Amino acid sequence: MFGLFDFGGLVHVSILLVNAIAILSEDRFLARIGWGNTPSDPGFGGVPDSQSIKAKMVNLIASVRTLMRIPLIGINTAVIIYELLLG
Numbered sequence: 001m002f003g004l005f006d007f008g009g010l011v012h013v014s015i016l017l018v019n020a021i022a023i024l025s026e027d028r029f030l031a032r033i034g035w036g037n038t039p040s041d042p043g044f045g046g047v048p049d050s051q052s053i054k055a056k057m058v059n060l061i062a063s064v065r066t067l068m069r070i071p072l073i074g075i076n077t078a079v080i081i082y083e084l085l086l087g
Contacts, residue, residue: 015079021064022072 018068021061022068024061
């Protein structure tokens with residue numbers, strides 16, 4: 001009755017977003033747009049940029065790809081079985 005604003009819709013959207021982040025390829029996509037996780041040489045004793053929003057987003061993407069790879073297999077399987085059985 002509530003459509004997208006119910007709890008099931010929120011769960012589906014969050015799972016889709018985590019899946020989208022988890023499948024981003026660093027070599028194919030992120031490095032091309034300048035969001036690679038390669039450490040850059042700050043030069044002349046400067047500190048690397050670790051406080052910018054871009055650096056934090058790259059770190060978040062790398063963390064999600066590392067930590068959620070195995071749990072997403074189980075979560076996706078459970079959602080698929082749930083959708084097939086209870087629609």
